[in-house]
Amino acid sequence: MFRSSMILLWAVICGTAPGAFVQNAAAPAMQAESRPPLAPASPLFFRHDWTVTPKQHPVTQADLANQALELRLYGGKQILTASQGAASMAGGAPPHVWTGLCEQPCAAALRDRRNFVDLSGLGKIRWDVKVSGPHRIHPIIKLADGTWLLGDHDDSNQLDFHPSEFTLAESRWIKLDIDKVYTRGNWLDRSAVDLTKVDEVGFTDLMPGSGHGDGGSMDMGWIEVYGKPVPRMDH
Numbered sequence: 001m002f003r004s005s006m007i008l009l010w011a012v013i014c015g016t017a018p019g020a021f022v023q024n025a026a027a028p029a030m031q032a033e034s035r036p037p038l039a040p041a042s043p044l045f046f047r048h049d050w051t052v053t054p055k056q057h058p059v060t061q062a063d064l065a066n067q068a069l070e071l072r073l074y075g076g077k078q079i080l081t082a083s084q085g086a087a088s089m090a091g092g093a094p095p096h097v098w099t100g101l102c103e104q105p106c107a108a109a110l111r112d113r114r115n116f117v118d119l120s121g122l123g124k125i126r127w128d129v130k131v132s133g134p135h136r137i138h139p140i141i142k143l144a145d146g147t148w149l150l151g152d153h154d155d156s157n158q159l160d161f162h163p164s165e166f167t168l169a170e171s172r173w174i175k176l177d178i179d180k181v182y183t184r185g186n187w188l189d190r191s192a193v194d195l196t197k198v199d200e201v202g203f204t205d206l207m208p209g210s211g212h213g214d215g216g217s218m219d220m221g222w223i224e225v226y227g228k229p230v231p232r233m234d235h
Contacts, residue, residue: 042123042226048110049222050095053081059097059108069110072200075181076106076208082219093161093221094128100209100217105181107140108220109202115229116144119168119195123227126165127203130157133216135205139168140176142200148176149193150183150204161221168195182206201225 049065059079061071073079078101082093099106117123119141129137136154143149151171155164173193175184181204201223209217 040122042119042121042228045115045117045225045227045229046110046112047222047224050081050097052095056080056082056098063097064110068113070113072109072111072202074107074109074178075204076102076104078102078209079106079108096128096130096161096219096221098209098217098219099205100211102209102217104208105204105206106209107178107181107202107204109140109142109200110223110225111200112229115231116197116199117201117225118228118230119198119201119225120227121169122167123169123195123225124165124167125201125226126163126224127155128161128163128221128223129155129203130159130161130219130221131155131205131217132158132214133210135207135216135218137203137205137218137220139166139171140178140200140202140204141168141173141195141198142178143194144197144199146199148178149173149188150176150206152187161219176204197230198227 046066046069048069051063051065053063057080059071059073059081063081064071079097079099080101082096082098097108125139131137136156138154139151141149141151151168151173153166153171169190172187172190174187177184183206203220205218207216
């Protein structure tokens with residue numbers, strides 16, 4: 001009896017194992033087919049660098065290495081270029097701007113003269129930044145309809161400049177009063193924010209500066225924006 005039971009059990013295992021093996025092997029392939037395809041990587045839309053300056057001064061359009069871009073300043077506007085003396089260059093600091101003398105929150109943004117930019121999908125920003133005190137650098141964008149938004153991504157490197165990058169479609173956004181540089185209302189649903197036609201891209205820390213030292217300011221080096229160009233109708 002025992003021998004007959006073992007033979008029957010072995011027959012069942014042999015009869016069902018191949019099917020189970022085939023089913024298990026097919027599962028990963030079915031799961032792979034069900035995944036949505038990855039969005040294509042966004043091309044570099046622009047890179048912005050500040051020009052090297054021997055003396056600290058209020059930043060102007062002339063301080064942009066890429067003159068295909070327009071510089072827009074908002075709020076306090078007392079944003080200064082950082083002096084690039086021998087000690088600073090030897091320490092590896094990139095040419096950058098500094099907000100320590102902003103008596104009220106200030107912001108800066110860049111606008112391509114010929115194109116809006118589509119930052120949907122894998123549109124992203126890379127920048128090289130540093131802060132002091134409790135300041136945090138946030139991205140800001142102006143949509144084609146004039147709406148200003150601030151993203152919840154923030155960077156707070158305090159000891160040195162460090163590059164970082166982030167995808168804008170993953171960010172939450174809140175409306176921004178660009179004249180006073182503070183936020184309004186509630187966080188918006190991601191689905192309600194149309195990133196397909198962005199007019200300006202910039203940054204703010206939403207706080208006044210406190211001068212030199214550790215009290216609080218932000219330093220912004222180079223910026224790269226990745227997205228698809230959307231021609232402006234007036235060009």
